[in-house]
Amino acid sequence: MRGGVPMYQKIKRQLIEPIERGEWPVGHPLPSEAELSQQFQVSRTTIRQAIGDLVSMGYVTRQQGKGTFVSQARPHITATKLYGFAEELRQRGEEVQIQILFMRAFHFIDKSEIVLPWTLDGQTWELQRIAHIDGQPVFWETSYLRLPNDLSVASWEEDNTSFENVYGYFERCGVRIASGLQTIHAETAMEETAALLQVAIGSPLLVVERITQDDTGDPVEYSIVKYPAALYRYEVKLLRQEDNFSIS
CATH class of the missing domain: 3.40.1410.10 (Chorismate lyase-like)
Known part of the structure; x- marks a missing residue:
């Protein structure tokens, strides 16, 4: 935790922003766990926690063997x-x-x-x-x-x-x-x-x-x-x- 806010929540917010701005449209692949881990200088466990929240919130879906993709916008x-x-x-x-x-x-x-x-x-x-x-x-x-x-x-x-x-x-x-x-x-x-x-x-x-x-x-x-x-x-x-x- 840094600055009182868990790091995975900060990462989650940063990943949501390009989705909500339309920069990452439906079907756009998210960077891999390894790439995100390197980008944010955190463990893969932290990245998985952030992405898991995005899945639960409906922003992204996981496709086994393919990766994680921006899902259909929520009504x-x-x-x-x-x-x-x-x-x-x-x-x-x-x-x-x-x-x-x-x-x-x-x-x-x-x-x-x-x-x-x-x-x-x-x-x-x-x-x-x-x-x-x-x-x-x-x-x-x-x-x-x-x-x-x-x-x-x-x-x-x-x-x-x-x-x-x-x-x-x-x-x-x-x-x-x-x-x-x-x-x-x-x-x-x-x-x-x-x-x-x-x-x-x-x-x-x-x-x-x-x-x-x-x-x-x-x-x-x-x-x-x-x-x-x-x-x-x-x-x-x-x-x-x-x-x-x-x-x-």
């Missing part, structure tokens, strides 16, 4: 406006492909662990989707949709964009999406999730749960979305209100 989510999860990425210019796993009527008795924010007095449907960017899974979403009683599932399925943009479909049917309450927590990938997201069992996940409401305050969707943690950075802008300040 950067800024929590300011209410978008659908795929819609959020498209707003940032990402080319997102949606794979539909299924859509089916939801029966409470089938999944007693699910507590929906509405009573099952109308049509509730369960939709599962996986989103890909450049062939890589970036999230797995399970949504419970409270469809209007006058909307048939056949009409939903006939709309080619309904599975791509759920909010847009609701709004075309006269349901105005107004707000969402979102919570975020971490968990590790179990076998099914790991297989769907193509990560190792036990890998860290970012889990977002959201209740979406219409303009009358009624909930219309409850979603659980699981992201590989290494692929994401979540940003929230916080403002300090004037009444929090004291003048002395």
Whole structure:
């Protein structure tokens, strides 16, 4: 440790800078451990620790027998406006492909662990989707949709964009999406999730749960979305209100 900051963290920061500036694009190889060890005058153990952090953070990937390469840029989510999860990425210019796993009527008795924010007095449907960017899974979403009683599932399925943009479909049917309450927590990938997201069992996940409401305050969707943690950075802008300040 030098100057109070571990050397591997200083090296990690210096390696991140050319990636974030775009000097090292996706696929660019990092210098070898031997080269970095000589450049920074540290042991290979220190270099491995720095690179290991970069792998965990999603900046680089290791390819056995080939080296370490800059990975696909992490989607950067800024929590300011209410978008659908795929819609959020498209707003940032990402080319997102949606794979539909299924859509089916939801029966409470089938999944007693699910507590929906509405009573099952109308049509509730369960939709599962996986989103890909450049062939890589970036999230797995399970949504419970409270469809209007006058909307048939056949009409939903006939709309080619309904599975791509759920909010847009609701709004075309006269349901105005107004707000969402979102919570975020971490968990590790179990076998099914790991297989769907193509990560190792036990890998860290970012889990977002959201209740979406219409303009009358009624909930219309409850979603659980699981992201590989290494692929994401979540940003929230916080403002300090004037009444929090004291003048002395």
